[in-house]
Amino acid sequence: MPDRPFVVTIDGPAASGKSSTARMVAEALGARHVDSGSLYRAVTAARIREGDEPQLWTEESVLHAARRVSWQPGETTFLACIDGRPEEAEIRGDAVTALVSQVAQMRHLRLWVNDRVREAATAHEVVADGRDMGTVVFPDAPLKVWLVALPSVRARRRILQRTGREPMPEELEAETEELEARDLRDSEQTQPAPDAVWVDTSGITQAEQVARIVALALERRPN
Numbered sequence: 715m716p717d718r719p720f721v722v723t724i725d726g727p728a729a730s731g732k733s734s735t736a737r738m739v740a741e742a743l744g745a746r747h748v749d750s751g752s753l754y755r756a757v758t759a760a761r762i763r764e765g766d767e768p769q770l771w772t773e774e775s776v777l778h779a780a781r782r783v784s785w786q787p788g789e790t791t792f793l794a795c796i797d798g799r800p801e802e803a804e805i806r807g808d809a810v811t812a813l814v815s816q817v818a819q820m821r822h823l824r825l826w827v828n829d830r831v832r833e834a835a836t837a838h839e840v841v842a843d844g845r846d847m848g849t850v851v852f853p854d855a856p857l858k859v860w861l862v863a864l865p866s867v868r869a870r871r872r873i874l875q876r877t878g879r880e881p882m883p884e885e886l887e888a889e890t891e892e893l894e895a896r897d898l899r900d901s902e903q904t905q906p907a908p909d910a911v912w913v914d915t916s917g918i919t920q921a922e923q924v925a926r927i928v929a930l931a932l933e934r935r936p937n
């Protein structure tokens with residue numbers, strides 16, 4: 715067993731509900747939520763701030779921008795900060811979403827993010843969500859969850875979240891296509907660990923998925 719507090723990993727494709735599920739599971743366990751995607755997003759936002767064309771971005775220049783990014787530990791989470799400030803709206807914005815997959819392919823940046831995520835888990839119990847938390851970052855975590863949902867289900871949830879209403883058929887189709895394209899771009903690093911517990915969220919409520927994961931975590935957490 716690693717000499718580290720308890721870790722739960724939650725991985726899965728875009729819009730599978732990882733972050734909101736991880737946040738609620740962390741809250742129920744009294745652990746902290748670590749959203750690894752927020753670090754890739756913050757580094758992308760920091761790089762955008764430097765102003766030149768994304769086609770010119772080298773891995774070296776992205777790693778340089780990463781120096782402006784840090785974690786701010788809160789009561790229940792670790793917030794990704796740029797120049798010491800949390801910039802949630804900026805890192806969730808469309809400009810970052812369009813460029814983050816390109817940045818997340820960079821091998822040395824992945825090592826940098828993985829180190830930051832492991833650091834967050836040295837002193838606290840964490841629920842870490844992302845793509846490769848169970849395969850690369852915490853392969854020995856006692857509980858690894860792989861969250862899945864049909865692309866059309868994920869697309870509907872995303873539109874509902876964004877607009878607060880049911881999608882029109884053509885909106886749903888466009889969003890599903892966009893999600894499938896993103897799945898393809900992120901597919902290399904988005905894999906379930908061989909011993910992950912699969913949770914298909916297509917037909918269950920968020921409260922049910924959270925309850926299921928919390929129950930598994932309590933079974934596996936040492937007393």
Ligand code: DC
Nearest residue numbers: 750751754814815818844845846900
């Ligand atoms: O989950 P998200 O949309 O916030 O992730 C943002 C991007 O970062 C997305 O392109 C996938 C990538 N990512 C990754 O490659 N590995 C992770 N552990 C987390 C996110």
